[in-house]
Amino acid sequence: MSDEKIKKALQEAGITEMISCDQAFAAAEKALVSRGAIGEYCNNNRIKIRGCQLGCFK
Template structure:
């Protein structure tokens, strides 16, 4: 298996079992766990039609 720093967001989402939606809290956890920027996770979600749910900032429903 790749080290955490070598994994792509596609690989990370697959490992975490994320397919078509993610809770905001989980996105924050992934950012911390893998040393990623939250904005990069958001961009990946937008590009791949992954819905962000239960936004902690009230941006997404």
């Protein structure tokens, strides 16, 4: 169920291939899921994380 909420939130934001941390945080809030769930969804669906606030992804 949360995958569908995440998918919808990302689609509404126009995210298909890349996402920034700020966008991921906003999508988590909109979908009412954890930030970790967004990260897992992105990993499983080959959506790259860019602009990481911790500098982990560039």
